[in-house]
Amino acid sequence: MASKSPILSIENLAIGYGKPPNQNMIMDGLNLNLFSGQLVCFMGPNGVGKSTLIRTMIGAQPPLAGQLFINGQNTSDITIAEMARLVSVVLTDKINAGNMTAQELIAMGRYPHLGWSVSLSKSDIEVIDQSINQTNINALRNRKIYELSDGQLQKVMIARALCQDTPIMVLDEPTAHLDLNNRVEVINLLSDLAKSTNKAILMATHELDLALQSADRIWLAGPDEPIIDGFPEDLVLNGKIDEVFGLKGFDLKTGRLEKQLGKGEVSLIGDGHAFLWTKNALERYGYAVVDESEIVINIINDSNIAWQIKNKGEYTVNTLEELISLL
C-alpha cells in the first residue's frame, strides 16, 4: 500500500469556522491519506468535527490552514465544476425532491457531465443503469422519492453519487436512522463498491462494530487528539478505540458486552451455534461457563434441540427460557 500514491492527501490541515479575529478552530495539524479501492470509516464521538472535515474535503467550506491535494493537485486550484468530477457526496441534508422518481434523482448524478439542457446521452443512461444495478435497486427505479423508506432512499443517494463517476466518494453518516439490516447492507455495499469500482470511499459513521468488520482503514478522531489513521484491528488492540470512545461495559477485545458473572458456574457440553447461544444466555443471566462444575448442561442436538441438566436431579427442557428458570 505504501508504494501507491494517495488519491487524496491532507497536509497540515486546520479546519473550523470564521475569519481570523473570531476564528473557531476545530481541528488542526491533520495529515491524512486516502487510497483508491479502500473503504475508510471516519469515526469519533459527536461534535468532534467529523462533518466539518467532510465539508472542508468536499469544498463546501474553506480550510483555515494547510492544503488538500487530489491526484497531486491542490484543491484551491480546482474549480467547483472540476471538483464535481472528482468527488461525489452523500450528505445528511434533507432533500426536497419528493415528487421525483428514484431514477430521475439518480440521473442528477450525471449533471457535472451534462450541458445546461440536461439531456442524457446514451452513455449517460448506461452509467445510470450500471449504478442502479451495482446498488441493487432495480425495483425502486420508478418509485417516487416520497414512497421510499430511509434505507431505500440512502441506497438511491449512493447510486446517485456512484453515477457521478468520480474517483472519490464521501459519505456523511449514511447509516444514521437505519435499522440494523439496512446498516449492514449499506456498509457491505460501500465495501463492495470500493473493491469493484476502485473508488476511494470515505464514510463518517458511528457503527463501530460494522466498521471494524468492513473498513480497510479507520480514521479515528477523539477530543484533544489529531485524527489517527490505522488498520481497524490494530486500533482495537492498541486500545486507541477504547481511549476515544471510553467504552463502558463493552469488552472490545472480545467484541462483547461485559457481563457480571456472579451467580455460579456451570459446565456446558455441546458445539456449534447451539453452544454459542446457550453460553450467551447463561452469561447474560450471570452464570460463568467453565470446564468442570457440579451443574452440567448437555445440549442434545437431534432433530429437535433440547437441553439436559444434571444438577441435583436430571431434567430435560426444550427451550433456553425453561433452562434458565430451572437454574
Add this chain to the structure above:
Amino acid sequence: MNNNNYKIKLLLWLPLAIVLLFILNISLGSITIPFPDVLSIIMGGEGASESWKNIIINFRLPKALAALVVGAGLSISGLQMQTLFRNPLAGPFVLGISSGASLGVALLLLAGVSVYGVGLFNFTNWLVAIAASTGSGLVLILVMIVSLRVRDSMTLLIIGLMFGSLTGAVVSILQYFSTGEEVQVYLFWTFGSLGGLNWSEVLILYIILLAGLSLNFVLIKPLNALLLSENYAKSLGLNVKQARFLIILSTSLLAGSITAFCGPIAFIGLAVPHLTRLLFNTSDHKILIPAVAMTGAIIMLVCDMVAQLPGSDMILPINAITSLLGAPVVIWIILRRGSMKNTFAG
C-alpha cells in the same frame, strides 16, 4: 416513465386550451360582439363596424395578451422562488418586489403627482409604471447585494420579508397623511388591472417575458439541483451563488415589470406552480417551466373573463378574482389528490 403522457399534455392540451381561451376571452366583454365578427377582426378582415374593431384591437387584444404574459411571468417567478427557498409558501413577491413597487407608487400617488389631479390618468399610467419599477428595482438591487453576501437562502428570505415590512410601514404612514381621494387611487392600483395597457406596454412585457424565459431555460440544471440542497448543488459542480443571483434577477425582471404595469397581482404566482406539479406529477424543471408558464397563462385568461362579468358593464378587480377563483380550486385539488407535501417536498 409516462414520457408521452406529459408530452401530450405539454405540447397539445395546454397550447390548445390557451388558443381556445384566448379567442373566448376576446369574444367576451361588456359590449356583445358576434363571434364571426370577432374572428374576422382578428384575421384583419373588413366589414365589422369601426367601434367594434376599436374595442377588439385596442382594448381586448392587448388585455388578453397581457393576461397571458402576466399569468406566465408570475407563475414562473413563483416556481423559482419556491424552489430556491425550498418553501411551498413562497411566491414571486417574497423578496419584497411588490412592496418596493407599492412604495414607489404610493410615493407618487400619495405624496407627489396627485396634486395634478386624477384626471390625468393616461399620463400617470407611465408615471405609475416608472414609480413602481423604481421602487421594485431599488429593493431588487438591495436584495441582490445581500444575496451575494449571505451563505444560505433562508437568510435572504427573511431579509426580503423585512424589506416588505419596512416599505409597508412607510406606505401606511403615507396613507395616514393622505386625502381619501388619494388613498382611493392608490387602492385601485393595488387591486391590479390587466386593461389599460396599450400595445407598446404589452410589447415591453413580452420582451421581458422572453428574456426571463430564456434565462429560465439556462437555470433548469441549478433549479433541479437546488431541489436536493445547496450543498448537493455545489457538489454537482454548480455555482450556487451565481445561480441564486440569476434566479433572483429573472424573478425580479418578470414580477417587477408585471407589477409596474398591472399592479401587484396576488395568488397566481403561489398557486400555479402547485397546480402544475399536481397536474404533471413531476419536480423536473425541464417540464415544469414550460408547463407552469402555460398553466399560468390559462388561469389568468379565465380569471380575466370572470372579472369582466360578461354581459354586464361592471369589471371586478382582477386581484380579487384570482384568489376568489383560485383558492377553492387549489383546495379542491389538494383534497382530491392528497397531500401537497408529497409533490413538493420529500
